[in-house]
Amino acid sequence: MNIDQLIALAPIMIIAGSAVIIMLIIAIRRNFILVNGVAVCGILLALLAVNFIWQENPVQATALIRIDVYALFYTALLLLTGLSVAGLCYDYFKERKEENEELSVLLLTALLGALVLVSSSHFASFFIGLEMLSISLFVLIGYTINRQNSMEAAIKYLILSGVSSAFILFGMALIYAQCGVLDFDGIGRYLMNQKDMNALVLSGVILIIAGVGFKLSLVPFHLWTPDVYEGAPAPITAFIATVSKGAVFALLLRYFISAGNYSYSPLLTVLSIIAVLSILAGNLLALLQNNVKRLLAYSSIAHMGYVLVAFIAGGRIAPALVVEAVTFYLITYFITTIGAFGVISLLSTPQMEADDLSFYRGLFWRQPWLATIFTLMLISLAGIPLTAGFIGKFYIFASGADASLWGLLLAVIIGSGLGLYYYLRIVVVMSMSVEETASKTGEPVQKKIATTILAVLTLLLLWFGLYPGHLMNFIVSIAATLE
């Protein structure tokens, strides 16, 4: 390993280092503010490092990790997400009178796993990253252990995640058995030389898709989603919904492109079925929910289905456009999801989550700004103009239409129509008149950091919705490098 490779690994090492430092600090003295400060500094330093090592030429640091612009971009995105989740966590947990400090360690290790995922170019780092992410998440989900659902959610995630890891390992083993290599480029080279489709590789990839489907909560692997979303503390739910899914998706896209899996048409059929099922089931099941967190869980299933449509389009159109569409969609999805769960976490306390729909009654007249932000986030999830979500949906349509995936587009349209109903239901509840609300909330806790984060996210949401040109050009330049 030479010095260039070492420098390229800087963001990953900084995050790992910060996690270790925090552990040492906790051993000496417990201080929630200090620990959070160190975590935030670590993330900021890593971001700075990303900026410093940003260059066009990819660096293969060890056989496992490939630091190129794509990896760096997703690293930055994940770090920023981690930063906002850390902020939300601080405001959420600061009033809790128990040991909160380990939260920062776990957040950083989870982030570390995600960073390894997005820059991995080898099955080994794929698996290491995934496990690092998942194991940290088990604990994070169950962190507020005294709450009723928390433990149940953590156990559920633990077991299902274990099963999905087993699937992925088996899939990798099958592919290795056929190709004899574990790095993505090597598999790509092997498959390019084969004329016919290889049944063993095909089953391997399908098994990997099944395992990844668990992480992305795609139907029919979605059963854990609503329970875990409901049971986990709101900021952690935001983390699961964004960092964990986004990193896995980024990895899957890189794997498909560099290992040449797009040429396997049966895979695309399988993925198409999964996408349609996710869109329809996610939206239909969300219709009847009265719990906002469960509702957003089902909606996230549907959203993963939408991204999958753009992903599938890669079978027929240039990968650059797919990367562009998926990346833009994931960015808007990140912003809106953190925003929506941010609002929930701002209204919640570790003792009681603000997840029942009745909690939001008359929010427009009690806390107009918060309600406006929530409305904008929901509108963006519904894909209505003015917000970034619309541009994201536009990308889905553009890539789907370019690849002539009419059936999938029809599913997206039907799904969007269903989606409107439940997003609007929350808006309606928020705009109901105040008299009927029993003002049970006492003196609300000041949550300045979370409020600031929400304000920034809202501005980003509107900026990318009204003036997406800059972001598009940036993403285009990144997508062009991944050929």
Place this chain on the structure above:
Amino acid sequence: MILIALILVLFLGGLAAWFSGRWNSSAPRWIAVITLILETLLVIGQYSASDHIDYLSPGMPQAWVADFHGSWIPRFGIGFHLAADGLSVLLIALTAFLGFMAVSSSWTEIKEQQGFFFFNLLSCLAGTVGVFLAVDLFLFFFFWELMIIPMYFLISIWGHENRIYAAIKFFIFTQVSSLLMLVAIVVLVLMHYKNSGTYTFDYFDLLNTRLEPDVAFWLMSGFFIAFTVKLPAVPFHTWLPDAHTQAPTGGSVILAGVMLKTGAYGLLRFVLPLFPEAAHQFAPVAMMLGTISVLYAAMMAFAQSDLKRLIAYTSVSHMGFILLGIFSWNFLALQGAVITMLAHGISAAALFMIAGALQERLHTREMDRMGSLWTAIPRLSALALFFAMASLGLPGLGNFVGEFLVLVGAFGVNRWLTVITALGLILAPVYALIIIQKAFHGPVRQYSGLSDFNRRELVSFGLLVLIAVWLGIRPNTVLDVSAPAIKQELQTSMAMENR
């Protein structure tokens, strides 16, 4: 720059109204009035500037009187392209005028959250003006969606007893249909990209896209469904009676007066010029839908006992004439459609305002619980009679001119459908007179504390009467403005069809 100002003034005025509501509960409506005065001045400025055009983008036909071209999302060739011709100027003038009416009818009706109400009202108008001005398809879609959100809030917050159902139904109908249009837009752009190698969403560039007949048909259907849902025409009309019945008066005025016209405008501006051959083949079906709308909605109107619901159905009926006129695609019928748009905007708005005024006074919309109102509130009743007459197409008023021109124009294209549609002229008096009979005549009832129209309401209705009469006896003032635009549209589609 006037074009941008036309949209921005309304939006910023709306924001100002919202924030002023924090300090003073009557400030928002005054700010709304000032905003609309500014808007009117701008429209007049635009209208009088039409004689000396200083700048048009290259390649734009002469019928266009104003143009603004800014870059927006260069990645996909999306521009912030606004342009106005006679048709858009007329519809924007209608929007501004009905804006006043909406504010006037909400003056005392809206008691809660006035700031937010007027914000929604004005931003809804801003979106509508944007729809009438946008000549970039992406931008058009953007405004098309933007005008729906505030209307949704108007219905769901300030509406009547069943408002949430109505608001969500309205939103889902329009949103799903417009997603079909979005797909059609995207595919059209991709087709153009395959032919020419450049991405563009610009209307004037896309006009010349060569399409396979079956592709053109599917794309046209995408647009057609979006616009006929908005228009609305049978069978996509079911959202409208609910939305109208539940909306507050101001919302109904905007919805009937202006928003339905965006559907007609879209058909006229986009469907026929962009896909002339496909639309030509499809015309008999579309005209048939128009005929069915005219007759079916007229009969449905007669069967209603809820006054607002009745008026809502009459709107569907009148929109049927517009659909028939537009798909006849000749000069007379199109001019008739334009006049009908304006005249129906006036008469439907007036009728909804009367229904709103009655509801404010009697707290009911059921005509069975009205009766003999003429003796109690003669001024209101006389005006109701006037606009019922306007709605049934009494010669001398605008609606007559419009419907007459549509039928004359359509007769040469499809004789039998025209004859059947003309039966609507018999059904219209039936539903118009039933209003008068049930609500204003009939056995004498005692009403306590019923106040007649006050000065504000009289001024509003006076203006409405003036315009309705003016459209009836001097329709040429309007027809001259729209004529170049209509000729241009006809020419464009002819040129494409001949190619």
